[in-house]
Amino acid sequence: MKHILRSLIFLSALFAAVTTPSDISACSRIVYKGDSSLYIVGRSLDWKTPIPTNVYVYPRGIEMKSDNKPGALTWKSRYGAVYAVSYDGGITEGMNEKGVVINGLFCKGSVYNNPSNDKRCPMSLAVFVAWMLDNCASTKEVVDLVKKQNFTIGGATFDGGTVSLLHWGVTDSSGYSAIIEFDQGNIKIYESEDLRAMTNDPQWSHMKAIIDYWNAIGGTHSLPGTVRSSDRCVRADFFVRNVESVADADLGASIALSVMRNVSVPYHYTVNGEPNVSSTQWVSMSNLRDLRYYFIPVTNLGIGYVDLRACDLRAGAPVLKLVVDDAKAAAGSVNPLLVPSKPFTPMY
Numbered sequence: 339m340k341h342i343l344r345s346l347i348f349l350s351a352l353f354a355a356v357t358t359p360s361d362i363s364a365c366s367r368i369v370y371k372g373d374s375s376l377y378i379v380g381r382s383l384d385w386k387t388p389i390p391t392n393v394y395v396y397p398r399g400i401e402m403k404s405d406n407k408p409g410a411l412t413w414k415s416r417y418g419a420v421y422a423v424s425y426d427g428g429i430t431e432g433m434n435e436k437g438v439v440i441n442g443l444f445c446k447g448s449v450y451n452n453p454s455n456d457k458r459c460p461m462s463l464a465v466f467v468a469w470m471l472d473n474c475a476s477t478k479e480v481v482d483l484v485k486k487q488n489f490t491i492g493g494a495t496f497d498g499g500t501v502s503l504l505h506w507g508v509t510d511s512s513g514y515s516a517i518i519e520f521d522q523g524n525i526k527i528y529e530s531e532d533l534r535a536m537t538n539d540p541q542w543s544h545m546k547a548i549i550d551y552w553n554a555i556g557g558t559h560s561l562p563g564t565v566r567s568s569d570r571c572v573r574a575d576f577f578v579r580n581v582e583s584v585a586d587a588d589l590g591a592s593i594a595l596s597v598m599r600n601v602s603v604p605y606h607y608t609v610n611g612e613p614n615v616s617s618t619q620w621v622s623m624s625n626l627r628d629l630r631y632y633f634i635p636v637t638n639l640g641i642g643y644v645d646l647r648a649c650d651l652r653a654g655a656p657v658l659k660l661v662v663d664d665a666k667a668a669a670g671s672v673n674p675l676l677v678p679s680k681p682f683t684p685m686y
Contacts, residue, residue, distance in 0.1 A: 364444075364567065364603055364617075371578075376585055378591060378626070381624075382603075382618045385616050392422075393644060396419050397653060398652065399653030399654065400472070404460060404462060411461065416473055418649065419468070422633060425496065427494075427685035429464065429465060433631050434471040434475075437627065437629060438477065438508065443507065445539055446503050449520060457490065460492065461490060462494075462684060476510045481518075491520070534575055537574070540567075587627070590625070591641075620633065625643075638662075660672055
């Protein structure tokens with residue numbers, strides 16, 4: 339009885355922590371498992387104001403640096419990739435030609451550094467995703483790269499001084515996933531073949547307890563219905579596990595998108611007394627088998643994707659850019675709309 343009481347108190351504290359009016363950041367991520375090696379990672383980006391975002395395709399062999407501060411890491415990309423770049427200055431997420439996708443989601447509990455590691459090589463959030471995707475062909479390689487923690491992470495603020503406090507979901511073409519978090523300056527990595535959903539706060543160990551609680555109740559009987567982080571995560575986890583598994587890329591994308599819309603926040607959603615509540619700005623989907631990257635602002639009339647297999651990713655090929663506002667009605671492959679571009683300028 340005492341064990342049950344402690345569990346109820348623990349869960350009540352968690353629910354209180356994630357249902358306060360200040361819980362305004364809202365992003366959701368799912369991993370849809372289809373047939374014939376089809377995996378599609380869906381993600382929504384939710385924020386209280388628009389975050390202008392364009393899509394870039396980088397070939398192999400691009401030289402990059404982790405920051406403009408002394409001692410920064412440098413590298414030359416081993417793999418081509420497609421990136422979603424916010425403000426044309428910072429990578430929010432991306433997928434590389436090996437079928438690895440990395441998505442950054444807000445997590446207000448993140449603390450990147452502590453006195454024991456704040457003098458290491460500077461790593462800007464603007465290129466952190468690129469560093470991982472440029473150098474890694476699997477989730478395991480990402481984990482091995484990051485857990486060395488030979489860097490000090492940080493970055494520019496945005497939207498009037500907001501600090502980007504993030505955690506990251508990683509999935510490769512085999513469906514193997516990891517969640518990367520920073521807790522008081524220490525990296526915590528959770529790996530599994532069965533990480534099917536994540537959202538924002540609380541951090542994963544606590545979020546997993548909430549999901550397990552609702553699984554015990556049974557999602558066919560009851561599911562939490564608010565836009566809060568824990569409620570969205572519970573719904574996302576339940577629905578993505580209980581939709582049909584298909585091999586067809588188009589049907590699989592439609593199924594994944596339907597789950598994403600269930601856990602998205604209505605556009606221009608408002609609540610009295612909560613002026614900073616977020617709504618979904620865009621949804622992306624990464625088909626890791628066929629290397630299709632869908633980028634779908636909620637105001638777009640069409641559903642288009644970058645076909646990474648049809649892009650020239652050889653070293654020396656031009657960087658390509660999709661100006662998202664020019665593709666509002668595009669459907670299917672948007673490759674004809676990609677134009678040569680200079681690399682974006684990181685907001686270090």
